[in-house]
Amino acid sequence: MAELRDPGTAAGAGVLEKRLACRSREEFARDVWARTALLTRGASDFSDLFSADAVDELISRRGLRTPFLRVAKDGSTLPESSFTAPGGVGATISDQLDDTAVWRAFADGATLVLQALQRTWEPVADFSSGLSAELGHPVQANAYVTPPQSRGFDAHYDVHDVFIVQIEGTKRWLVHEPVHPDPLRDQPWTDHRSAVTEAAKGKAYIDTVLGPGDTLYLPRGWLHAARAQGEVSIHLTFGIHCWTRYALAEHLAQAALALLREDPRMRTSLPLGAEPPAGDIGFVRERLLDAVAEADPTPSFCRARRSQGRPAPLGPLAQLAAVDGLLPTSAVRLRGALEARLVGSRLTTRVGWLDLPRSDLRAVSRLLAGDVRTAGDLGLALAERLLRAGVLVPAGQ
Template sequence: METLRSLVGDPAPFLATAWGRQACLLRPPAPLAPPVTLADVDAVLASGLLRIPYLELVSQGKALEQGDYTSAHHLIDRSFRGYADTAKVMGHLDSGATLLMRNIEHWHSGAAALVGRLGAELSRGVEAFLFVTPPGRKGFDSHRDDADVFVLQLHGSKRWQVHAVPEDGRWQSGPEPEPGPVQLETTVHAGEVLYVPRGAPHSAVGHTDGLSFHLSLTVRQPGTADLRTALTRRFDEGLELPPLPVDPVELRRTAAALLDHYRERLAGLTPEALCAAAETVSASKAGTASTGPHRTLANLAAALGG
């Protein structure tokens, strides 16, 4: 639990009192080494290879039109749309828009390593999202996320309002115009971590002291859809039936075989086993991030004597 410890301090009291229950501001025992920097963001924007849906610009709760901050690349007599246009992106940031960069673990090795370690410790799928917000500006209105979120403030500060977690499972992720009473209102400064439980409505405004830059680590939890997927996969295991029965007799025989197969697959299946299978489904949605050493072209050249 060393990665979790670097975020929350002693994991035991955090998991016992806060996890899944209430938002809290955390001050790690040692200063966090930023896993990603503004220079990294500048570099990937300048590369010209960042493309929709890896980035989005939002302002005061509304998403900007993609064509307002992207351009087309022309290659081999073809046109490919949706690439980040650095000049346009920076122009919208100057005007107060928030830059969101999704799943940076797909292209940033430091974020990939962090996501991989935390996911292994929690046995959950973890993803990494970057937010760059100008002073005094808000990107998203109050909304719910279908994930527990660790907000790592890397530069500047941001003012947050977090509301209570849902009372039961009858809620949806997305905008929440009626979030209820505020449970926690706080300013998160560089080096601090905010924990937001799954489903708790929240919103944030960049502090007036400068640009806010934070990394959100989202920890996915299984839900009803994952239970259904896990059950369907169990039903399909070892199922061999004729795809097109030729007459009513064969159709009835196929129906009987299908029911027998389902009864056999259900026999002995416990809620605990189905939940465990659903956790695997949920984790797979976030993909995987390798935490081991990566081969490089320089390594290959050296090995070949080049």
């Protein structure tokens, strides 16, 4: 059977066109993606995603720990010990946020960086999941809360693409073209500190003030610095951790080496001596090229992609109730952001894999195609198995 995949993974939710760039996915891919910065005025009303009240709730009532918050001032990150404290009775941890210390740092001009909001704030989590599905790359969301006339970080570049979404207040952005285009994840801006500093002195590619509803897309490597204006600024950044051809090459090399492990000639010892003989180098090069031509990096690449994201939330109690009360009329659906694929008789997902009997393949194919509404559509035994595996969830969850 040919490979089938959850269509929701590819289709996405249209957030790119409707709320971020005001361009279709096709137009964005052709004209903007990984090529140039893009400023979009009045892209959307983002008050449903985040707010000042959300900042206060996360810091004062959610019991967050580091590294869910960073605090920065004048280009430097403050030590975690300066804004954390023990959790108190019943919480045997020492690094929960101390809201009083956070307030004092903020009042003194520090920027608050709430990290990984895709794990802690549901509206941002849902938005991030939709954007990731549409782009096909993992997405992380941070919030930057900056006091008036303050800046958090000097000019720098990121090793991931970003969408900047202004929520409240205004912030002036200076954007410069890259000094090191398309940096890999292990090529931070500090490797090019002097070039970044020098380039930031030149004329900006974009010099603008973002207001609520404005967005700014920056490919990785583009230099940027920002300063709040006359009021508190809150903006979100959606960091897109792009898969690259280099990453694909890494998986191809791994697949090729796995093939060479099974070649008895490659496992033989080299002759005695300090240097490998030229003949052996030539033989290994030839065999490696053959293995690269034969190797298929797709399985390991797909596994790595799945590991970089998380499936939609699953409530254990609702799941147990669904299993215990399962009827042919029970409404069910495929769990969101699962990256489900059926290859042959194996269903692979972000929560593991299942080998299926031939009799279940047609029903699972219908599930991946979105053609299943009730447990009876699948068959009760298969529906229960998929519920217990966390692949299927009750439709109301």
